[in-house]
Amino acid sequence: MKKYFKLNNGLQIPSIGFGTWQTPDGSTAIDAVKTALAAGYRHIDTAAIYKNEESVGKGIKESGIEREEVFVTSKLWNSERGYEKTMRAFDKSLNDLQLDYLDMYLIHWPAVENQYKDWQKINAETWRALEELNKQGRIKTIGVSNFLTHHLKPLLESATLTPSVNQIEYHPGFMQQDIVELCRKNNIVVEAWSPLGTGKMLNNETLITIAKKYKVSVAQLCIRWVLQNDVLPLPKSASPHRIKENIQIDHFEIAPEDMQTINNMDYFGGSGMNPDTINF
Numbered sequence: 001m002k003k004y005f006k007l008n009n010g011l012q013i014p015s016i017g018f019g020t021w022q023t024p025d026g027s028t029a030i031d032a033v034k035t036a037l038a039a040g041y042r043h044i045d046t047a048a049i050y051k052n053e054e055s056v057g058k059g060i061k062e063s064g065i066e067r068e069e070v071f072v073t074s075k076l077w078n079s080e081r082g083y084e085k086t087m088r089a090f091d092k093s094l095n096d097l098q099l100d101y102l103d104m105y106l107i108h109w110p111a112v113e114n115q116y117k118d119w120q121k122i123n124a125e126t127w128r129a130l131e132e133l134n135k136q137g138r139i140k141t142i143g144v145s146n147f148l149t150h151h152l153k154p155l156l157e158s159a160t161l162t163p164s165v166n167q168i169e170y171h172p173g174f175m176q177q178d179i180v181e182l183c184r185k186n187n188i189v190v191e192a193w194s195p196l197g198t199g200k201m202l203n204n205e206t207l208i209t210i211a212k213k214y215k216v217s218v219a220q221l222c223i224r225w226v227l228q229n230d231v232l233p234l235p236k237s238a239s240p241h242r243i244k245e246n247i248q249i250d251h252f253e254i255a256p257e258d259m260q261t262i263n264n265m266d267y268f269g270g271s272g273m274n275p276d277t278i279n280f
């Protein structure tokens with residue numbers, strides 16, 4: 001399996017990221033990040049709203065691994081959209097992480113029509129701040145998260161730089177093909193948050209049957225399936241055993257007919273977090 005995805009600005013991003021959503025701040029997050037780095041992950045995904053950036057930063061530092069060897073992503077929270085606020089929120093994230101640059105910074109959720117009349121302008125202004133931070137060399141690359149087709153299209157029209165990634169919910173039964181295709185057309189890497197459906201896919205009978213055939217866990221099957229669909233998985237775990245398990249996916253390959261069975265699985269909405277209707 002490939003070790004990196006190539007981004008549209010030529011940078012490489014390690015092909016499995018370590019997710020930290022719902023990883024409690026403090027020793028849990030510090031230990032999880034250290035365990036992940038020791039296990040071989042070189043890509044850590046956090047966000048201001050996860051409230052664990054300080055611990056994630058400590059975990060990176062305490063791992064002893066060189067800063068340049070780790071790809072670190074954080075995300076701008078919704079209340080901080082707009083040019084000036086984005087600049088300040090970025091400084092705070094960087095300070096909390098105790099880093100002097102980020103590899104990637106994402107707009108966490110799009111401003112949406114039913115909450116803001118001028119939502120397109122808000123997204124454009126926020127994006128302009130990210131472009132400026134990128135120009136200053138403080139972020140290596142920039143992207144978006146949870147942007148659906150009708151959010152991404154207007155952003156692409158106003159943007160100077162095309163987002164490098166779009167991080168969306170993606171797991172068996174929830175493939176969001178429209179936005180995945182639009183991303184592919186624009187050379188935007190799709191990242192999968194909750195590749196295990198926040199753990200809810202682990203009891204799925206179809207997946208259990210296929211996983212048995214390859215003698216792997218359902219989690220490993222889901223993560224490998226995401227990658228074989230050319231999407232970048234971000235599995236989260238706080239358990240040392242599962243953190244290690246989730247990166248061991250090179251010893252098997254899902255056959256085309258099994259890929260198809262999983263791709264055709266019935267709709268499973270997973271988290272239910274729809275960017276247009278969720279109200280944070």
Ligand code: A2P
Nearest residue numbers: 194195196197198199219235236237238239242
């Ligand atoms: P835990 O942190 O206790 O390991 P997702 O990445 O889709 O959001 O899923 C995360 C959820 O799945 C968490 O509840 C996590 O719990 C659980 N999880 C992560 N990896 C595994 C695994 N290999 N086996 C079982 N559960 C897992």
